[in-house]
Amino acid sequence: MRFCFILSLLAVPIWAANTAIVLNSADETISIIDTKTYSVTKTFRIGKEPHHLMATPDDSYLIVANALSNDLVFLDRATGEEKRRLPNISDPYQIGFSPGNKYFVTASLRLHRTDIYSGSDFKLLKRIPTSKGPSHIIFDKNSTMVFVTLQDSNELAAIDLAKMEVAWKISLGKQPAGVWITPDDKHLLIGILGEDYVQVVDWRTRKTVKKIRTGAGAHNFIPQGDGRHVFLSNRASNKISRIDQQTLEVVDEFPAPGGPDCMDVTADGKQLWITSRWIRKVTIVDIASKKVIKQIPVGRSPHGIYLYAHAPRS
C-alpha cells in the first residue's frame, strides 16, 4: 500500500503541486497559476460561464461546470489540460457528489431546478423543479439529503435523495448563498448574502438555532482543513470570517478586497487563496499575519478556484 502511494507520488510531475486553477466566469477562460512564483503560466478557453469546479471523488480529474455551455469538462488536476468533455449537462451552476458518490447533483441557478445524475456514469436520474435561484448545495454525511439554497426565494430546500423529491423547505434570510454542514452532521451553516450573517440551522428539527454576525454579503465557505474551522467570504464588506464550528462563533477576520467569492487553503494551511470578483484578481492572504501578501491579475469575474495542493476538505 505504501509502495503504491510512493509510486503515485512519483507519477505526479514535480511542479504539479504548484498549480492553482481559476475560473474566469465572464471571460470563459481558466487561468493556471504557479503557486510558488505567483504568476499566471497559462490562460485558455474552457466554455461559457464556468462558475464552480471540484475534483472527482477519486482525485483523478478536476471537473469544471460550464453553466451556459451545458457541459462538464474534466481536466488534469495538475496541468489543467482538458481530458474529456461531457455534454448535455443542463445549466450546471454548482455541482457536488454525494458522500459515497452514488449521486452527482447540479444546481441550475437560472432555471430554478436541481438535477440528480448517477455518480458513476452521469446518467440523468431526475430533474427537480424548485423555487427560484437554487445556488449552492451540500449533502448530509449519510447521503440521505441534498440541501439547496434558493437565493431568489429566500429558502432552503431539502431534497430526499432516495425519493428524489423535495422533502421540505424552510424560510431563510435575504438571498441565502453558500451552505456548509458541520462535521457532526448536525448544523447547516448558510451564508446570507443579502444580510450580514450566517444562519445556523439544525436540519433535523428545521429550526434556526443561531445567527452568526460576520459581515455584509455573507457568501461562501471553505473548510480550513483542521476539522474545526471554516472560512466564510463576505462579499460586500470585503473580508473573510473564520468560524469555529463547535462554538459557532467568529474567531478571526481577514481582509479580502474586491468582492471575495470562492476560496481554497494551501496544503500547509498557511495561505488562503480567494477569487476577488470585482477586481479581476486572485487575492492571497497569509493566515498567520492576517495580511494580503499578493494579488494576481486573472480574467474577468474570477469565481471558482482550486489548489492542487490544498488542505483537507474538512
Place this chain on the structure above:
Amino acid sequence: MWEFISTQFTILHAWLFQTIIQPALYWLGMMSWDEMAFDGTELFLIGAIELLLLYILFRPLELLAPAENWPDRKQANVDFLYSMLTKLGILPLFFFLALTPTFDWVNGTLRLSGIIPPNLEDFIPILKNSPVLSSVVYLAIFDFSDYWRHRLQHSLNIWWALHSLHHSQRQMSFWTDDREHLLDQLISSLLRASLGLIIGVPPVQFLVVTLISGAIEAFSHANVRLSFGTIGERLIVSPRFHRLHHAMAVGHDGRHRGCNFAQVFSIWDVLFGTANFDATYHPTGITDQLAGIDYGEGFWSQQRLGLTRLWRTRGPQL
C-alpha cells in the same frame, strides 16, 4: 498601452460598483442581482466611453465633410437622448428585466422536457478556441437577422407605424442610430434575445457584437459625405450607403419598400437584391412630412405619435 487602459477601466469599474451600486443593492435587499448589476455597471461605463468616443471621432468628420449643412442642430439634439438611454444600458436593462422571466421559463421548460438548446460551438467546434472568430460569426448571424427584421419593419405597415419614427429625422447624425420607438426597441430586443437563446451566444460575445455593430451603425448615420469605395461599399455599410436608406422618396419606396436595409454588412443587400449604390446624397426624412405629417419633435411627443400611428394602422397589412 491596452493593458494600462484595461487596468484603469477595471479600477474604475470596481470602484463605481463597490462604492455606489453594491451598497445600494444591499440596502434594497437585492444582492441576488449583484453579479448582474456588476455587468450592468460595466455596460454603463463602456457606453459612456463609447458615447464620448463617438463624439470625438465622428463630430469632427461631420464638421469637416457634412452631407448636409444645417442652420442649427435643433432637430438632431433629441437623438442624443435616445443614444444616452440605449448606450448607457438604461433601456437594455429595462428590456432585460422585462424579458428575463419569460426566457427563463421557456429555457427551463425546454430542459425539463429533455431539450437542451445547442450552442453554435456544438456545430462549429473551431469556434470554441477562437473568441475573435466566434465574435465575427455571431456578428454575422445577428446582422443577418437584423437585415430581415429591418425588411419587415418597412414592409409591415403596423411595424412601419413605429419604425417611421427612426426615419422621420431630417437632420440625420451619428446620434440618430438609437432613435427608435420604445415599443419598436422592445420588439427588436425580443427578437435578438430569442436568437441569442437559439444559438446560445454568451454575454461577452453579445457585448462585443453589440459594441461593434453599435459603432458601425452610429457611423453609418453620420452626417458625412463618405463612401467606402467600390468594394468596401459592398461589404460594410458606409454613411453614403445608409443615407440612401434614409433618403426622402428613396429609402421607403419602391418594390421592396426601401433599399439598403443592412445594418453592418452591406453584402446582405447585394445578395437579396435590395442594394442601391446611387452616389447622390439626398435629404433625409419621410415623404409625407412634406405634406405636413407630424412625427413629433420631443421624445415624449414622438413616442405618443408613434402609438397613435400604430392604433390607426392596427391589423397586419402587407
